Amino acid sequence: MKKIMRRAACGVLATAMLWFLSACGNETEPVQTPEAPLSTPQDTVQLPPQTADTTVYHDQQKILIAYFSLWENAPWDEDTDANTSASVVVDGDSAVGTTAYVARMIQEAAGGDLHPIVAAEPYPADFQAVVDTNHSESSREISDTVENMDQYDTVFIGYPVWATTLPQAVRTFLTSYDFSGKTVIPFCTHDGYGAGRSFSNVAELAAGSTPRDGLVLAATEAPEAREAVESWLDELGLNSTTPAEETAIRITVEGQSLESILYDSPMAAEFLAQLPQTITMSNYGGREVYGGIDIAITPVEEGQYRFDNGDITYCPANNTAAIFYAQTDRPNLTMEVYPIGRVTSDLRIFPDLPSRVDITFER
Numbered sequence: 001m002k003k004i005m006r007r008a009a010c011g012v013l014a015t016a017m018l019w020f021l022s023a024c025g026n027e028t029e030p031v032q033t034p035e036a037p038l039s040t041p042q043d044t045v046q047l048p049p050q051t052a053d054t055t056v057y058h059d060q061q062k063i064l065i066a067y068f069s070l071w072e073n074a075p076w077d078e079d080t081d082a083n084t085s086a087s088v089v090v091d092g093d094s095a096v097g098t099t100a101y102v103a104r105m106i107q108e109a110a111g112g113d114l115h116p117i118v119a120a121e122p123y124p125a126d127f128q129a130v131v132d133t134n135h136s137e138s139s140r141e142i143s144d145t146v147e148n149m150d151q152y153d154t155v156f157i158g159y160p161v162w163a164t165t166l167p168q169a170v171r172t173f174l175t176s177y178d179f180s181g182k183t184v185i186p187f188c189t190h191d192g193y194g195a196g197r198s199f200s201n202v203a204e205l206a207a208g209s210t211p212r213d214g215l216v217l218a219a220t221e222a223p224e225a226r227e228a229v230e231s232w233l234d235e236l237g238l239n240s241t242t243p244a245e246e247t248a249i250r251i252t253v254e255g256q257s258l259e260s261i262l263y264d265s266p267m268a269a270e271f272l273a274q275l276p277q278t279i280t281m282s283n284y285g286g287r288e289v290y291g292g293i294d295i296a297i298t299p300v301e302e303g304q305y306r307f308d309n310g311d312i313t314y315c316p317a318n319n320t321a322a323i324f325y326a327q328t329d330r331p332n333l334t335m336e337v338y339p340i341g342r343v344t345s346d347l348r349i350f351p352d353l354p355s356r357v358d359i360t361f362e363r
């Protein structure tokens, strides 16, 4: 569904922004000070409900999208409307913090669990007071907790750039968990001065993690950033809206060619590397043909004890490949199999094959 959005009072902000030098720690950094406020009337906007868990796996990756957004960390009430400078994306009657909005776009394309980073003490409603608070503070406690961080392989970290680096709450988040062995991917929004030092700060704080290329978006770009987000996720191999690349193969049996594909997976790649290969296969149980292959394939994660018609599978227990062609009244398998591809042609040739038959697999 296409949304109609606008960034609240972005025109005002664009013309009114001033940057002052501000010390954070021992360093000298610019801090944003808009001359005129952004206005987000509380009676016309409300925080959208939390998006449900849409966990998906990419090659068995489990994804967390943790983000910090000022909108969810400051008391926006009616009194503050006139003077606040909330940075939000307005969509109809609801508003979302800029970084939160991008986080949700990432979730829509990559799946995963969304996790808002919440400061234990909210920031002031007045924008200049937020700037001053950030300027003077050297840490900020957070009240949120990720349940079982161990389960995540890939963690996106999203934040607004504050004084050319991370808000303190994001620093606290990054030092609260063990990220070693995880892939950590930053994304940020800003008002024109880029990511600053924030990406290297994320890499330093998420010690032991594998950093990947981050996404930098000017806040004004956020409402229309879907394409940029998706092409970035494509490069990371994490865009689940892009169909995985499949490799077409031909299976020849008794002079008949069957169109088939192998999946974009490490196990399928190992099988593909062995092609062309002619396998002497047994026609078994009115449901499958199976036969030993040349080189054993290394199993990745867990297999399954069920099948769908057309599945091409690998069984590590006896180093066989199989093509399942008919469900039987006993669909459950006694040995674990791993789907590596699928026959996309008609399967009707299989039931009438002899009990042993040579079947050729080739690219």
Ligand SMILES: Cc1cc2nc3c(=O)[nH]c(=O)nc-3n(C[C@H](O)[C@H](O)[C@H](O)COP(=O)(O)O)c2cc1C
Binding pocket: 030, 031, 032, 068, 069, 070, 071, 086, 087, 088, 097, 098, 099, 100, 130, 131, 134, 159, 160, 161, 162, 163, 164, 165, 189, 190, 191, 192, 193, 194, 196, 218, 219
């Ligand atoms: C305390 C503070 C410091 C900021 N510092 C910068 C900065 O150094 N560079 C920049 O381009 N924008 C800066 N901004 C603007 C925010 O990064 C930008 O508005 C961001 O998109 C807000 O995202 P949010 O709505 O998710 O909080 C700052 C904003 C605040 C509140």
